[in-house]
Amino acid sequence: MKPVFDENGLAMQAGDIRCFYYDAVTMEYAGWSDEYINAGVSMPGNSTDIDPGEMVAGKVFLFMGTGWRQDEDHRGETVYATADTSSSTVDYIGPVRKGYTTVAPSGPYQKWDGKKWITDTDAQHAADVEAADQKKAALLAEAQEKISLWQTELQLGIISDEDKESLIAWVQFIKAVQAIDTSSAPNINWPAKPE
Template sequence: WEYVPDHRGEIVFSTETGESKEITAPGDYPDNTTTIAPLTPYDKWDGEKWVTDTDAQHSAAVDAAEAQRQSLIDTAMASISLIQLKLRAGRNLTQAETSRLNTVLDYIDAVTATDTSTAPDVIWPELPEE
């Protein structure tokens, strides 16, 4: 008889990609795996433990903040689409419409000026009420 380790049902993580995999056959752990789970999608295996690649993590947070910026601008633009249509048609705006247009344009300026390099701790201005 020979003792064969049985890790079936255990979860291991690739030290190359961080992906999880369930062990389904008896035997030693597969090469290039660990039973230690990475804590973030930006963790890299250093041979003993997972180490977070903070540059990649920050870069992803900045990318997400830039996408959020565009979403906020799109929402603001949609809120004044009827006013824009009236302007394109050459119609006069009411005082309330002019005020709303200027308020939203000021908001868009503030969103555009927001520093996303502080991501994920970006503080966005609030969209004005209609």
């Protein structure tokens, strides 16, 4: 027999009842148990006898005081800020907040067009040019280091014919690298280093 409650929520008649529990803070469904309620006692705290119904994947039941409402539950999912692609983990109940998406950007140079991520060609080109500038500087530094001893030997007139040929090859390499226009990155044909 089911208990009968008065206007204060106290059982006037004892009985068995299924209690559906909810979290005191989030109000989300927390499970159920069958309880025996004695006369003069109320239902356990944060519970109701209203059945929330069948669970749906990706949703959570929230108790609204007089019944249950289903809401989206993305907690634990990674979302991405559409302004800067930064990621964070959802820690709230409800739909994904405005300015975020669950769709991951497909690469480092992405921007949100309102519906999907697209490649930010300007940012990608700027990064390619910067990488080409760094490679150019590294190649020139390596070449300068390679020829420094030979230049000294040349000035002193003690350079061998073989080293002189190497010096000429490396100086030609330096000229070819200096002529590279990095603004065409990533489509650059870098000269081969001398043997």
